[in-house]
Amino acid sequence: MYETKMNKGHLACAGCGATIAMGLASGKFPEKSVVVIPASCWSVIGGPLPYRTLNIPSVHTAFACAPAVATGIYYALAKKYKDHRVIVWAGDGSSFDIGLQSLSGALERGIPFTYICYDNEAYMNTGIQRSSATPLYTITTTTPENAFKKENKKNFLEIAIAHNIEYAATATIAFPDDLKKKVEKAVSTKGPSVIHIFSPCPTGQGFKEMESVKISRLAGISGFFPIYEYENEKYKINIEPDFSRLKEYITMQKRFASIDDESLKKIEKIVIQNFNRLKKKSLLSLNN
């Protein structure tokens, strides 16, 4: 049976990866969960008044401070409960950019909460503007045409891990069992935990609505979005990538229209480099 805490009916675009991600992840949220949602597509998907998409308490809040709101909720509820969990559900813009300071503060504080970044690699709610999660060469409305993005994507999860947290993982909606298992682990971590979910956006990335899961699978298996886990100081790669699938992944999306053979090579190089770095960490973990 499909285990979820989402009600039927919501305001997301057809094929929205962020909605599928919540559908899957929320099934593993504990009964006494509070979801904190900063400004994002989920401010809309969560349901306009008087409707609500989630069947657990949710708190909508400002763009930059969801982890701080979560901090306040955690302390207040801790006076009454032992089995509650506060979960931040934030987009990449919140996570990588404007709310990174607040996330860092909450991770350092070490309070038990789970931070889930659903990553669609741009500010989608405001109409597809670049974020620091947007990959190199991507066309967005603030990096149009030949002014495509010139910077690499920030390595968000490694920033989170650098806070000495116990559990962190990437996931994507194409591998639901893997995603759910990771959420389950994350919400039962003693301290803070972070999950980074690749959740593609057909509207913003330029592919057919029916292809969201396929895009997600390709992102994972091509190594473009490496699927791995960090648990008790050990790295584990969950999906061994096949870099030959990169071209297929890139050419399926309009946002990568500016990419020619030469830039594709550069992307391959970066993806392989990033993966090798991860691989080294996982090998080191095996030796320990």
Next chain:
Amino acid sequence: MKKEVLKGNYVVAYAVKQSDIDFIPVYPITPQTSIIEKLADFKAKNEIKADYVPMESEHSVMAACIGASLANARVFTATSGQGLLYMHELLHWASGSRLPIVMSVVNRAVAPGWNIWMDQSDTISQRDTGWIQIYTSNHQEVYDHIIMAYKLAEKINLPVMVILDAFFLSHTISDLIIEDDEKIKKFLPPKKDLPFGIDFNNPRSIGSLSDPSNYMEFRKKIADAFIEAESEIEKIYDEFNIIFNRKYEVYEKYMDHDADYIIVTTGTLFENSMLAADSLRKSGIKTGVLKVRFLRPFIKNNLRNFLKGKKVIVIDRNYSFGKGGVFAEELRSIINEDVYSVIAGLGGRDVPPKTIEQIVIKVIKEKKDFWETNIYV
């Protein structure tokens, strides 16, 4: 009940200690720091049960206050100047979410240039954020109003700022009465849960998308709560008097009955203005003083009658560029009398009683608005 001798910032901490607080997120800024340091001491000595949580910014401090308040905690924090400005976005979230958060603000000038001294620009800039603003003038008033602020906030579900002057009040030492815990408990019973907060048995979506078909109704309810605040304040002052035997009025008045001139002001300038009035009266200038305590709500009360036929001189320790002194403008919107607006004491410039006398004499002579920039010694 006992007498203590404390500096203004410690008075805040003592009042907080006795107000049964659950959660205190903090971020330091001069001249607020000794408030949160004193609270840290109380926590270290286990004298308060509240969770004391250093945050990464004032934006996060107010966010944490909001989260905890939504989960039914009684919360407190304090800030100043730049810190208050940094909170601005979240101040709206606090009032829009109808949360009874109490914060003390030690007024501080706004940069550039860096200036840690007394000036109301920080709080004036938050005038329209939907917070009750209480400007205090002395130690006892600070203590009493922190306690009363919780009562008011929780009655009408609006956040309250208790504001004190940088250094002139925050760092000066005075005696005051510290009340017994039992009495305070009687006045301020344990906090009740919000009927719209986080509740696992009734999973609300809080603060969600509000479109043109319903947003305005929420705003109207906040507006109504501010009107309700006016009568609640009177009730709370009465109740406070019954329990503690100290009677506050919405407007404090001094030597007003036969006065030709009324100095209207706020904060510690009220104390200095009373001394100036005494002195002016010796040279035959019949001067009285009116202290405004609330900027929001700006309570009309019987101001119009009270100021009828008087020459009104407002001394503002703030300025709204392109308009004027904020308290002067507020009065002009209510009374028909001429209001002389004087700007003084910005960025911590001292405005001793002597300066206030000069201001009154100048107004009598020149009959116009001006900036009092002289440094009299």
